[in-house]
Amino acid sequence: MSVVTRTEHDLIGDREIPADVYWGVHTLRALENFPITGIPIGVSPYLVESLAAVKQAAAAANHDLGLLDDERYAAIRGACEEIRSGALHDHFVVDVMQGGAGTSTNMNANEVIANRALELMGYKKGDYDTLHPNEHINLSQSTNDVYPTAVKIAIIMATHALLDAMEVLEASFAAKADEFHDVLKMGRTQLQDAVxxxxxxxxxxxxxxxxxxxxxxxxxxxxxxxxxxxxxAIGTMLNAPAGYVPSACGHLAKLTGLPLESAVDLIEATQDCGAFVQHSGTLKRVAVKLSKICNDLRLLSSGPRAGFNEINLPAVQAGSSIMPGKVNPVIPEVVNQVAFQIIGMDVTVSMAAEGGQLQLNAFEPVICYSLSAGLSRLREAVLVLAKRCVDGITANVELLRAEVENSIGLVTALNPYIGYAAATEVAKEALATGRGVAELVLERGLLPREKLEAILKPETLANLAPRPK
Structure with missing residues (x-):
């Protein structure tokens, strides 16, 4: 069965394009040149919608300045609004990993918008004499200002989604803190009993x-x-008419609802990736600390017979294909792995930012992919951790209390009441015999029972504040 095609032309020559697709010859070249990850840019809705917003803002500015007629502007605006609403994302097909500083991504957007706008005007896809991807969709623009702007907006949106998810996890831990308010346990330093x-x-x-x-x-x-x-191209505003910059930026801020500002020096802003580096470093910080928390959860729930066994993580799946009854801390483990990947991606962002030369950084595609993937995966991991792990944690209250009463570390809390020398002797005997500190204190008559029980209350031992209302 023959495939119906249309012919498109670029500086390399003519190519046949499937007639039903909205992308064109530049996208086809990119598909052939960059079969790297198999991940198309269309899997990132924030990036696709941000590209459409930038193109819509640019068209509005060009229309304001008399460079686009009403009919073409209305069609471009209509196509962009459809894409921003979720349509045609499956036609954004170029690989996330690409050479050319994002040119393939920009041209993919130009072609999809152009062909959909042509349809809205009543023309066929590929009728570029009427509406052209470069002449009209890319008017007053370069990849070098469109792509970084769209990437920043996409990362801002993805960050807001992560922040919302982190708020859910913060609340989950806070709820457990209230639930376990006066559950006494031993604190540890260097994995040894502390206080x-x-x-x-x-x-x-x-x-x-x-x-x-x-x-x-x-x-x-x-x-x-x-x-x-x-x-x-490089920040000198070549081919951008007077008044275009404030108009385009103003339209984009209105479309996105974000407090966007035009850089003071566009030449500097076109080559500088410092904001990406800083944001990636902050994301790494979040990942590192989340991973540390997950390490703690795995350790505190270890066992159940031969480990700490202080808390119980909810059982969400069988843990072994060979060991019956085994349940593993799979939710903290997956969060750990996401964190490891983000730490590695931060190195990638750092090297990509450092690797740029002169007036443009050609490696922003890998910066975009690394940050976007990290933010998206961490968001999902955070929500899974909250809903499928933290919310269902229970405490082994009696075990925790018994560990406190039996711990050598308890003598530190008794030191102000019985003196350092007596506390040392109690600790030595407890360690040698395995008997409890509280038991030995009573046996030696160092404190009356009532006084000891008062000291052993959580409010005293842990300097515990009153339970939150």
Missing amino acids: PMTLGQEFRTYSLMIGEDRARLSESVMLLHEINLGAT
């Missing part, structure tokens, strides 16, 4: 850590609101 605390204090720390990182991520994303739209 008593409560499980609520431990989980409150996790909630605060997430909240602190939400604040840092909110700060770093603000640097991405400075854009270079209108810079064209």
Whole structure:
């Protein structure tokens, strides 16, 4: 069965394009040249929608300046609005990993918008004499200002989605902190018994850590609101008419609802990837701390017979194909792995930013992919951690209490009441005999029972604040 095609032309020559697709010859070349990851840019809705927003803003500015007639502008605007609403994303097919500083991505967008706009005008796809991907969709633009601007907007949107997810996880840990408010346990330093605390204090720390990182991520994303739209090739605004920059930036800010600002120096902004580096570093910070929390959850739930067994993670699947009854901490494990990948991607972003030369960084596609993938995967991991793990955690209260009463570390809390020398002797005997510290203190008559019980209350041992109302 023969495939119906249309003929398109570029500087290399003529090519046959499937008649039903919205992309064209430039996209076809990219498909052939970059069969790298098998991941098309269309899997990132934030990037596709951001590209459409940039193109719509550019068309509006060109229309304001009399460079686009009403009919062409209305068709371009209509096509862009459809894409921003979720249509035609499957026609954004070029690989996320590509040479050319994003030119293939820009041309994929130009061609899809042009062909859909042609249909809205009543013409066939490929009728570029009427509406052209370069002459009209890319008017007053270059890949070098369109692509970085779209990438920044996409990353801002993905960051907001992650921030929302982190708020859910922060609340999950806070709820557990309230639930475990006065559950006494031993704190540890260097995996050795230290001094008593409560499980609520431990989980409150996790909630605060997430909240602190939400604040840092909110700060770093603000640097991405400075854009270079209108810079064209290298920042000199070649082929962008007077008035285009403020008009295009104003339209884009209105379309996205973001406080976007035009860079003070467009030449600097076109080559500088510092904001990406900083945001990637902050994302890495979030990943590192989340991974540390997951390490703690795995350790505290280890066992159940030969480990810490202080908390129980919800059982979500069988843990072994050979060991009956085994349940593994699979949710913290998957979050760990996402964190490991983000840490590696941060190195990629750093090297890509460093590798740019002169007036343009050609490696922004891998920066875009690394940040977008990291933000998206961490968002999903955070939600899974909250809903399928943290919300269902239970505590082994009696075991935790018994560990406190039997721990050598308890003597530190008793030291102010019985003195260092007596505390040392109690610790030595407890260690040698395996007997409990509290039992030996009573046996030696170092404290009356009532006094000892008062000291062993969570409020005293852990300097515990009143339960939140």
